[in-house]
Amino acid sequence: MNHHSKLGVTDDWGMDGGDSGEGGTGGGGPGAADDEELTKEEQALLPSLIGKDVIKTGYENVASLDEVQEKLHEHITLPILEPELFRAGVLAEGTRGVLLFGPPGTGKTLLARALASEAGASFLHITQSVIKSKWYGEAEKNANAVFTLARKRSPCIIFIDEVDALMSDRGDTSAHNNNVLNEMMQEWDGLIQDDKVVVLGATNRPYSLDEAVLRRFPRRLLVDLPSEEGRVAILTLQLKDNVLESSVDLEEVSRRAPGFSGSDLKELAKDAALEAVRQYRKLSKEDRPEITPTENGAVLVPISMNDFNVALRTIKKSVDSNSNSAHKLNEWNAKFGEIKAKAVKHMGFNP
Ligand SMILES: Nc1ncnc2c1ncn2[C@@H]1O[C@H](COP(=O)(O)OP(=O)(O)OP(=O)(O)O)[C@@H](O)[C@H]1O
């Protein structure tokens, strides 16, 4: 189980201050409906809507996912930026839905946000709890409002995180859930290219999605664990504002971190940086090396290879590439996905 119980707007949004609450009034700009013109259900969704001027996370914060980025650009950004290329012919129908799937912590949510910022679109972050828990029993109305609000604040990306929680196989869920699902699919089918609304889904468990839902996600992109080079790129990006001693060899760190996801690598980098601070604090004030603070007064203790050695002993990967779900994911990708899994060299191998 992961974070299905999270509220609609989750962790860091790349907004200044993180929680300024501006998300709710975002999505403004020309043609945007005033808040007063929104229905009660649409208004309740506003906290989950991040305006196009508010999202600050761009692709510069994503590493080693070039192929996925390129496909997202073609399917979602281009039709928004150069609509004339998509006005007639077979492309006029647009891409109805794009599914990002892959192991936890590989950057799916990060990509979705970066995409919205690149496309200059607003971003409606939907999770199961947004639809279901606001007014229990009116979930169908909420589901409907997701699409009507997105149209009013277009261009808009409807991002359904943990899409499996909301749209899994209907066999084992209640009739109530079916109604919600049917409502969403109807609204989804009603979208036209001119609406400039795209549905982007993310999941770790694509194999549990309802087939009817799958049809509405014709493009399915694997967001895989990073390769050895990918891990170097991710570490380099995450440590770009830190000071590394010349002893640090990130390629070696990467070699010794097989199977680490982007989020595991972030933990690793944080632990190495923390170890550097620990060592620094062990020294008496006189013995501490002189560090010139940055403009905003931060003191960046240089990180050494030894700090990484300590971190590598502490931080473990969180995805088991030999687990049942990893195999299911690979199998599913081979059948339904459009990006080939890289030959990530971490299967059953532990240095
Ligand atoms: N490719 C990457 N490039 C840079 N940072 C990454 C990458 N992948 C993961 N990260 C780091 O890990 C964090 C978690 O990633 P994110 O929340 O996007 O994972 P996810 O794929 O959505 O996971 P889940 O399936 O559990 O929701 C990011 O905020 C980022 O700091």
Ligand SMILES: [Mg+2]
């Ligand atoms: Mg996520």
